[in-house]
Amino acid sequence: MNRRRLAPLLVALASASAMQMVSAGPVLNGFDLAGASIPIQAIERGGPPKDGIPAIDRPKFVSATRARLxxxxxxxxxxxxxxxxxxxxxxxxxxxxxxxxxxxxxxxxTYCPLCGTGMAFEPPASTGVSGFGVSGLLYNSDVLLYDHTTQSLWSQILSAAISGPLVGTTLTAVPLTHTTWADWRRRHPATEVLSTDTGFERDYGRDPYAGYDRVQQLLFDVQHRDGRLPLKEWVLGLRVNGAAKAYPFSVLERTVDSAGRMTDTLGGQALLIRYDRANRTAEAFDAQGKALTGTLSFWFAWVAFYPRTDVLRAP
Structure with a gap:
């Protein structure tokens, strides 16, 4: 989608956000924000109300051969x-x-289309067994989740509760791969695939965010911007021993060897970075070959949460 065709979506969502931004009071979308660990004024409504974007609570799966992808x-x-x-x-x-x-x-x-971030977590026992939902709220343009048991709000990229009874509690990250279906199926031919039989009527053949990744504009505000890279440059973001670093795809293109690999050190730990040009994906491993929980995201999202991040430079 070109910029002209994307303009109505930009205007509609931005207008909705402007009208519904936090102006007064510690309650938004039904969530009590008193004692929040982030600035309350930086929390925005994304448009849909609480659970207006419905979580899938009873996922069904099909075999790779039956997946229509x-x-x-x-x-x-x-x-x-x-x-x-x-x-x-x-x-x-x-x-x-x-x-x-x-x-x-x-x-x-979890997945945030506005930031391009796919992340998986093992929730703490304190959230019970009732699962997580979509609050309809955003921080740094990133989805704020909530757990049904305590109604605490959780930042996806921070991987922590930012308000509610569990504020300050962190989520245990689960490594995942953000790649193409062809690549994943080649690696794991026996994979199960989330079925479109979700219990909801949605046009899964249509991308509601088509073209968003190619427009150098944001629909929602962020607390920190950084001009070292274009807003929506794809990066692999890593945090190791408190140190943060972004590996831009445009730099990895020129840095990895013929096998798509490069070595680096972050937070005192030796790393192996693998970059796949054909499938536009990157992963990180420690010296023992164990996968690290990196995050593929747009540059603006990574640096909004980690302003002091280092950035891989071309040699």
């Missing part, structure tokens, strides 16, 4: 406890949260 479709892939699953973005664009189970382990799969 194009080779280039993006998916979030997880392998855990002998179970391998793919979550197509064409579904997550409409739901943003999937409350799933890998054997006995509860896993919350």
């Amino acid at each position: 194009a080779e280039e479709d993006r998916v979030l892939g997880i392998t855990l406890d002998g179970i391998t699953r793919a979550y197509p973005l064409r579904i997550l664009n409409w739901h943003e949260v999937v409350n799933d189970r890998f054997g006995t382990r509860a896993i919350v799969v």
